[in-house]
Amino acid sequence: MTIATPSESLQPSGWAKYFSFSLDHKVIGLQYLVCGFIFYLIGGILAGAIRIELTSPISDFLTRNVYNQVLTLHGTIMIFLWIVPVVNGAFGNYLIPFYVGARDMAFPRLNAVAFWLIPPAGLMLITSYFITGAAESGWTAYPPLSITTPAAGQLIWIVSVLLLGGSSIFGGINFIATILKLRRPGLKLMQLPMYCWAMLGTSILVVLSTPVLAGTLILLSFDIVAHTGFFNPALGGNVVVYQHLFWFYSHPAVYIMVLPAFGLVSEILPVHSRKPLFGYTTMVYSIMAIVVLGLLVWAHHMFTSGTPPWMRLFFTIATSFIAVPTGIKFFNWVATLWGGRISINSAILFSCGFIVNFVLGGITGVALAQVPFDIHVHDTYFVVAHFHYIVYGGSVFVIFSSIYHWYPKFTGRMLNEDLGRFHFLITFIGFNLCFAPQHWLGLNGMPRRVAEYDPQFEFVNQLSSVGALLMALSTLPFLWNIFQSFFIGRIAGDNPWHALTPEWLTTSPPPVENWKGPAPLVTAPYGYGAVTNTEAIKSTEIKNDLEENN
Amino acid sequence: MPITSAIIIFALTLILVLGGLWVGQNVDLLPLSASENAPVYDELFKVLFSIGTILFVGMVGLVIYSLIKFRTKPGQSGDGIPLEGNLSLEILWTAVPAVVVLFVGLYSYDIYDRMGGMQSLSHEGHHSQELINEKRIWGGISSGSVESSSQESITSLPIEVTAMQFAFLFHYPEGDIISGELHVPVGKPISLTMESKDVIHAFWVPEFRLKQDVIPGQPTILNFTPTKPGRYPIICAELCGPYHGGMRSTVVVEELEGYKAWFKSNAKTELIES
Amino acid sequence: MTTTTSLEQTSQEQNEQHEAHGDYRLFGLGAFLIADGMTFAGFFAAYLTFKAVNPLLPDSIYELELPLPTLNTILLLVSSATFHKAGQALRRDEASLCQRWLIITASLGLAFLASQMVEYFTLPFGLTDNLYASTFYALTGFHGLHVTLGAIMILIVWWQVRSPNGRITSQNQFPLEAAELYWHFVDGIWVVLFVILYLL
Ligand code: HEA
Ligand code: HEA
Numbered sequence A: 001m002t003i004a005t006p007s008e009s010l011q012p013s014g015w016a017k018y019f020s021f022s023l024d025h026k027v028i029g030l031q032y033l034v035c036g037f038i039f040y041l042i043g044g045i046l047a048g049a050i051r052i053e054l055t056s057p058i059s060d061f062l063t064r065n066v067y068n069q070v071l072t073l074h075g076t077i078m079i080f081l082w083i084v085p086v087v088n089g090a091f092g093n094y095l096i097p098f099y100v101g102a103r104d105m106a107f108p109r110l111n112a113v114a115f116w117l118i119p120p121a122g123l124m125l126i127t128s129y130f131i132t133g134a135a136e137s138g139w140t141a142y143p144p145l146s147i148t149t150p151a152a153g154q155l156i157w158i159v160s161v162l163l164l165g166g167s168s169i170f171g172g173i174n175f176i177a178t179i180l181k182l183r184r185p186g187l188k189l190m191q192l193p194m195y196c197w198a199m200l201g202t203s204i205l206v207v208l209s210t211p212v213l214a215g216t217l218i219l220l221s222f223d224i225v226a227h228t229g230f231f232n233p234a235l236g237g238n239v240v241v242y243q244h245l246f247w248f249y250s251h252p253a254v255y256i257m258v259l260p261a262f263g264l265v266s267e268i269l270p271v272h273s274r275k276p277l278f279g280y281t282t283m284v285y286s287i288m289a290i291v292v293l294g295l296l297v298w299a300h301h302m303f304t305s306g307t308p309p310w311m312r313l314f315f316t317i318a319t320s321f322i323a324v325p326t327g328i329k330f331f332n333w334v335a336t337l338w339g340g341r342i343s344i345n346s347a348i349l350f351s352c353g354f355i356v357n358f359v360l361g362g363i364t365g366v367a368l369a370q371v372p373f374d375i376h377v378h379d380t381y382f383v384v385a386h387f388h389y390i391v392y393g394g395s396v397f398v399i400f401s402s403i404y405h406w407y408p409k410f411t412g413r414m415l416n417e418d419l420g421r422f423h424f425l426i427t428f429i430g431f432n433l434c435f436a437p438q439h440w441l442g443l444n445g446m447p448r449r450v451a452e453y454d455p456q457f458e459f460v461n462q463l464s465s466v467g468a469l470l471m472a473l474s475t476l477p478f479l480w481n482i483f484q485s486f487f488i489g490r491i492a493g494d495n496p497w498h499a500l501t502p503e504w505l506t507t508s509p510p511p512v513e514n515w516k517g518p519a520p521l522v523t524a525p526y527g528y529g530a531v532t533n534t535e536a537i538k539s540t541e542i543k544n545d546l547e548e549n550n
Numbered sequence B: 001m002p003i004t005s006a007i008i009i010f011a012l013t014l015i016l017v018l019g020g021l022w023v024g025q026n027v028d029l030l031p032l033s034a035s036e037n038a039p040v041y042d043e044l045f046k047v048l049f050s051i052g053t054i055l056f057v058g059m060v061g062l063v064i065y066s067l068i069k070f071r072t073k074p075g076q077s078g079d080g081i082p083l084e085g086n087l088s089l090e091i092l093w094t095a096v097p098a099v100v101v102l103f104v105g106l107y108s109y110d111i112y113d114r115m116g117g118m119q120s121l122s123h124e125g126h127h128s129q130e131l132i133n134e135k136r137i138w139g140g141i142s143s144g145s146v147e148s149s150s151q152e153s154i155t156s157l158p159i160e161v162t163a164m165q166f167a168f169l170f171h172y173p174e175g176d177i178i179s180g181e182l183h184v185p186v187g188k189p190i191s192l193t194m195e196s197k198d199v200i201h202a203f204w205v206p207e208f209r210l211k212q213d214v215i216p217g218q219p220t221i222l223n224f225t226p227t228k229p230g231r232y233p234i235i236c237a238e239l240c241g242p243y244h245g246g247m248r249s250t251v252v253v254e255e256l257e258g259y260k261a262w263f264k265s266n267a268k269t270e271l272i273e274s
Numbered sequence C: 001m002t003t004t005t006s007l008e009q010t011s012q013e014q015n016e017q018h019e020a021h022g023d024y025r026l027f028g029l030g031a032f033l034i035a036d037g038m039t040f041a042g043f044f045a046a047y048l049t050f051k052a053v054n055p056l057l058p059d060s061i062y063e064l065e066l067p068l069p070t071l072n073t074i075l076l077l078v079s080s081a082t083f084h085k086a087g088q089a090l091r092r093d094e095a096s097l098c099q100r101w102l103i104i105t106a107s108l109g110l111a112f113l114a115s116q117m118v119e120y121f122t123l124p125f126g127l128t129d130n131l132y133a134s135t136f137y138a139l140t141g142f143h144g145l146h147v148t149l150g151a152i153m154i155l156i157v158w159w160q161v162r163s164p165n166g167r168i169t170s171q172n173q174f175p176l177e178a179a180e181l182y183w184h185f186v187d188g189i190w191v192v193l194f195v196i197l198y199l200l
């Protein structure tokens, strides 16, 4: 009847455990994080190649086919191997068991399987570039292009995306079960830290939408291998059906990339501004509203695909309304900062940078949702600017913020704050320099996914490339910080931020089953400022105090 | 709330809104507008830009203000105020965005309607009517003429567009002209019926603010009325293979005489050849 | 003093809660089946859209024969009932009765697969003939794959109930319950498939 728990099975210890089939959720979380970061560097190098190519209007640095392969790999790696595994897998695995007061995830073995699907899938995708040539039809793989380009690369792309999708589904099931079933007795749903709600919503999206992508890609692979005609008009198929099915997954996928980030920000802001999270209940409802709406707006990616007018209108209105629940979250965060005692550290800087960038990306998103507006800028650099503002300015900023926030918990040592603020400054400048000009490019006639463009766009593209260079450089102080602090960083202690969420109420790094004693019952994870809690924070080793609340 | 801070907040909001409106009216980020629906588009753009500026500057202002005002000053300790929520505030910031997006949605519906997007796609006098009947037509922008009251603009000029890797071909049924460049007379409604031979392409003229995918197996329609003579790029805007970036053509908008001359010279040669 | 006892109690409670994982596995399987159902939903949506917007050429419209698929539907529905019986028997600790029902269920499943094969070989169209044919085979084939997996699972369960120190007993029903849930799911999908593919 029992399922192996980390203590039961003999697990390797020390460094080796991070390279093993470990069942400990914390090890798996860090495996996701480090693995994802490596893929981020690879995706970033590909982005560098794109930006180098685009410094001149002619196709010179990369040949045209290679350019398309590079941009396909860049998009696929960044989405499926960096953002999705890290905001879900890494932080989800590390934090959720703490937050629900459990010693591990509901299905530790499935959890390890889900992680170990990722490295082979990623390696396969990348080696395909060197062996057969990678897929070259963009991360969207629209047929008939994806059927007519070289088959080997496209098939490898399909298989690795299927593996990554499977990993994501397994992870999602695990999170749902852990949050709903493994909660410590006495802990109510509405007392959970916000990240749990974000992960619950995300996992629902994963379970409902990822399988549709899987099914679609299976049909696509039939078209390539068995010459069926699902999406091949030459054989009577319909290419627009593919787009509907693809976006039925890939629009929710954007919330799979950003909802967990919303959750992480909701954990970070209260700690560093010493205030309760503003509007907990409305936050929960707005997450669920985003989940529902998120499933109903996919066709806004297809406004020029020849969809009928009524469909365009429906999707315009539905998409615009996502701004309402999202807006609630943003106003609540600002209200959380308001009247606080904010420490201006790297974590809060990256979180606030996220708010600024995401609001801009969200506003351009709402503009794109308007059919008449989108008809001009669809498939141009305006769209590229929109989503980088959201995925980079949003999710990646939050990941950095989270690393600054939880590094002491992961390793027991503090990061260097000066280096961190420097990292923020360069990243923020580089990011805006890179992507803000792209709005103008799109409006004025530069389509996306091109290796050559009109000479009149040369200067602005070079500006953007300089921004990308700054972003690449800004990675260096960060990496150095992570590396040196691991050895010489100040000892963090158990709870350097005096936070109230349960992961801080244990040692740093935490022991194998999370707490030496019983799991604490934390019913007020955001109880900053309340008298009892202030006292509680004063004694950091408050495990026993908290037990009295039982 | 003390009366002075209420006044300050009100004044700041007013400045923000007026400033946003001013910026929106005065930005110049778009290329030349050369079709009848382009000015309509630009109007929408200005409104969206105003709203966007107000929201963005407002949010950024709040964040920066909080970071400065509420940062921990040396010697301070303890927590912030234990404020967990405020129902009326939360209702306010649910309602305001809801009203804003509702307004934006309805307004862009109106714009879309004025651009002709809501008109039914069947239209009389179209040469390839049979083609349309036999295959399902897949949308696109319908009538491009905003004021179709003038006699001349009622009948539109039908042109068939074929896209293939990596070129556009334009076929004029009337003179049986096949051309690599699109020639159109200024002020005349044009009706493009487009179909692709291989993969998906897209027909985009930034100066017209119009784009429509060209799809294999499913004809699409794009109607517009050019208003300014000139040569504008036609850009393929859908990844269609290695030379996607080079898949370009030109639309030449001429005065009627110029167009007629071009038409005659080409139709003639076509006729002689065939 | 009181605090320590309460501490010990909670830790015991915790350990119990931690080790009694059985129920969650069924919950997890349920979540997985929802995901799996979405794959089918995607296929159904594709099929219905194709049918609605891609009018077929005259020579590619077929009248599907109904008798065989109707028989298949009955086979699967009956097998759901027999599986249920097997579960009941296990709960009453009647292992041999359980085995008998399991074998019947598995045979019904295999009979379904056999008659599906017969249908495949008698159909007037092949996988790549046209869009309709491709979707037909994709849908039934994907479902058939599920039935095959299910049948294998049933046989494994049967084997484990049978073996003398068998791992599946009334104390450890999970494998049987999981297989049963899965089997009901596969049957349910078939009913939808039957309606959409053959009756509409
Ligand atoms: C994490 C990823 C992410 C997120 C969260 C979003 C969020 C949104 N996206 Fe974006 N999007 C992408 C990633 C993302 N997007 C990607 C990758 C693509 C391109 C895919 C491709 O083709 O390759 C894309 C493309 C894309 C398109 C298609 C463009 C095209 O190809 O022509 C559209 C159109 O509607 C769109 C809209 C939106 C909207 C309305 C939101 C909303 O959720 C935003 C809501 C947020 C706010 C509005 C800001 C905060 C709110 C307030 C401050 C309240 C007040 C605001 C108002 C009243 C407006 N996105
Ligand atoms: C999801 C996350 C994500 C992230 C984080 C990024 C990050 C970046 N992206 Fe990406 N991008 C996408 C998702 C993402 N992108 C997607 C989905 C597409 C669409 C693909 C498609 O059309 O199919 C796309 C497309 C895309 C394009 C458009 C290509 C085209 O249409 O032709 C461009 C062009 O500028 C671009 C640039 C960048 C840059 C400069 C970064 C930078 O932020 C990266 C900065 C990071 C680094 C540079 C890493 C640091 C590395 C080192 C320190 C090592 C040394 C490296 C160097 C010296 C270069 N991206």
Ligand code: CUA
Pocket: B164, B165, B166, B200, B201, B202, B236, B237, B238, B239, B240, B241, B243, B244, B245, B247
């Ligand atoms: Cu044709 Cu891109």
Ligand SMILES: [Cu+2]
Pocket: A250, A251, A254, A297, A298, A300, A301
């Ligand atoms: Cu979307």
